[in-house]
Amino acid sequence: MELNSKLKQIREGKSITLSKLAEKLEWPISKLSKIEGGSQDITFKELEELCVHLGESVHDIVGEKRITNVGDDLNMRELSKKFSEFIVNYGSVNRDNFGGNDVIKIITKVIPELITKDLDIDLQKFLVKGSGGNGQPAEVPWLSIFIRDITTTATKGLYLVFLVKADLSGMYLSLNQGFTYFKDKYGTKEGKVKIRKAAKEVRNLLNTIPSDSLFNIDLECVNSLGKGYEAGNIAAKYYSIDSILNDDMIYDIRDYITLYEELRGIIGDRTVEQFYDYLLLKEDGYELSEEEEVEAINKILTLKEDEEEYCVGFKGEKKEKKDSIIDNKGRKVYPRDPKIATNALKLAGYKCEVDENHCSFTRKSNGKNYTESHHLIPVNCQDDFDFSLDVEENVCSICSTCHNCIHYGEDEERMVLLEKLYKERKDHLDKVGLSVSFAELKKYYKIK
Ligand SMILES: [Zn+2]
Ligand SMILES: [Zn+2]
Structure with missing residues (x-):
């Protein structure tokens, strides 16, 4: 069936009069009549408008004819x-x-x-x-x-x-x-x-x-x-x-x-x-959350790179901070380098820095005691510091229990762990331009 006859059939099938449809479209009746009669071409845009008022989709109406001969009708070719x-x-x-x-x-x-x-x-x-x-x-x-x-x-x-x-x-x-x-x-x-x-x-x-x-x-x-x-x-x-x-x-x-x-x-x-x-951050070797970092560390440890070459002590050097990144939800985030966190775990000998006797389990990927990395000064506080928070000096190795406590524990218990880690790291942090008082650190952890 030709396009014009089809349009007429659809209109009549829906009991819409020619004048009513022309009125809705704000077209002269003669125009609509000529189009239906096949004596006037319809443009693609007009067809779209018409379809809206007929409650039909252009694709349904044009159907397979789209490929074969409708182009001539619509001047679409x-x-x-x-x-x-x-x-x-x-x-x-x-x-x-x-x-x-x-x-x-x-x-x-x-x-x-x-x-x-x-x-x-x-x-x-x-x-x-x-x-x-x-x-x-x-x-x-x-x-x-x-x-x-x-x-x-x-x-x-x-x-x-x-x-x-x-x-x-x-x-x-x-x-x-x-x-x-x-x-x-x-x-x-x-x-x-x-x-x-x-x-x-x-x-x-x-x-x-x-x-x-x-x-x-x-x-x-x-x-x-x-x-x-x-x-x-x-x-x-x-x-x-x-x-x-x-x-x-x-x-x-x-x-x-x-x-x-x-x-x-x-x-x-x-x-x-x-x-x-943001798009290429992972590609460039960075992560944006602690969870992603934990995953990445595990992968790096699987690679079993030469420990001696890899593991360097605290450098004691201020590191330039990286620019923040805007994620797909429009939030400002700071990139983390999982290689730094991995290095921090190695430096700690894969022990919990709160108490080296804390029991953990053996990590499958490298056969060593399992601990997790935790940035003592939270990465999202980067704006308050002139130098990068993503340095070994600011990353602690702690067992899963201590780690969960620091994030989710009661303030009194969290504070005990925090104070222990802070005392160990304070001087190292000073050296890399990350001076912070314990009162300020508590604020970052929202501890009163
Ligand atoms: Zn953490
Ligand atoms: Zn622990």
């Missing part, structure tokens, strides 16, 4: 046609005919306008921008959709991008990432590894990745810019030049904008840098 026209003709562009070339205009002007119109893009929020090169054709021409408050350039942040393969055999729509953060923080070589890790971590956070998404893309390119896009890909959809005219890209772009907006929500009030700092 225009975008595919333009991309196809661009890709097919891009090979003819060269340095001499680049200026004012109509083929270049397709990607810099025609398609951005088409996307903006067909998807009703809010240009206050989004920037749609395409490039076919700079004075000469690029290896990988692109067209991006940026959420302005995340980024407005492909070198930074996260964005949607159409990437044309260097051999002009097809193109991708990709949720991608700029390389600048990774290059600045890790250098070019390690940055390439980290950007792929970041892509994987981002994927784990997202719930709306379309099921047919590709996690690896191949642009058949040799230049670093294109290689960067390959590494930065989070999720992508591929369009072969042979079948591009059969694809209704509008649906895909819509799905990917939904995905992009989900990501925007996860980033929240953080900057892109803060988002990545």
Whole structure:
């Protein structure tokens, strides 16, 4: 059944009169009548509005016809046609005919306008921008959709991008990432590894990745810019030049904008840098809670690294504090290095520092007495100190019972343990710039 007849049938099936529906839509009756009669085309946006008032989903109405012939009715294939026209003709562009070339205009002007119109893009929020090169054709021409408050350039942040393969055999729509953060923080070589890790971590956070998404893309390119896009890909959809005219890209772009907006929500009030700092923290070897740290210590001890080399005594050196991290819930947290905590356990000879006779059990991973690490001055008090709290001098080795007592015991009992540990560590703490009085320490533990 043709789309127009189907719309009419649905309306009549629901006993909605033509005039009533036209009124709800704020359309002239003649327009609705012509659409139902098949003498006027309906745009995708109009179809969406209509579906809202009919209480139907666009997908249900369009059904499988979506792939075969509805594009003609809805004029939805225009975008595919333009991309196809661009890709097919891009090979003819060269340095001499680049200026004012109509083929270049397709990607810099025609398609951005088409996307903006067909998807009703809010240009206050989004920037749609395409490039076919700079004075000469690029290896990988692109067209991006940026959420302005995340980024407005492909070198930074996260964005949607159409990437044309260097051999002009097809193109991708990709949720991608700029390389600048990774290059600045890790250098070019390690940055390439980290950007792929970041892509994987981002994927784990997202719930709306379309099921047919590709996690690896191949642009058949040799230049670093294109290689960067390959590494930065989070999720992508591929369009072969042979079948591009059969694809209704509008649906895909819509799905990917939904995905992009989900990501925007996860980033929240953080900057892109803060988002990545949090995302890659574990990757960089840090943990954010005592529980995670306990797990990490166990793993490190399993590695059975050379004890002599590993175990160095208190260095007695002030350590620069690390910047705080904003987690996915917007909370400010400080990173912990589990290697430091592990080292502290070794320094204590795996004994309970409250009383070395405290009974524990044997840890499976290293065959030594089991104790846990505890930061004497709590890590979340870092703001009050000029130097890092994550140093061996501030980490005690204590048995599970003492550890639980310090966190959950009655104040009187907690205070006994705390005082014992404080007396042992006070001088060491002074040396590393972490001077604290017992009264202040009690306050940190909320002991009156
Ligand atoms: Zn603890
Ligand atoms: Zn103990």
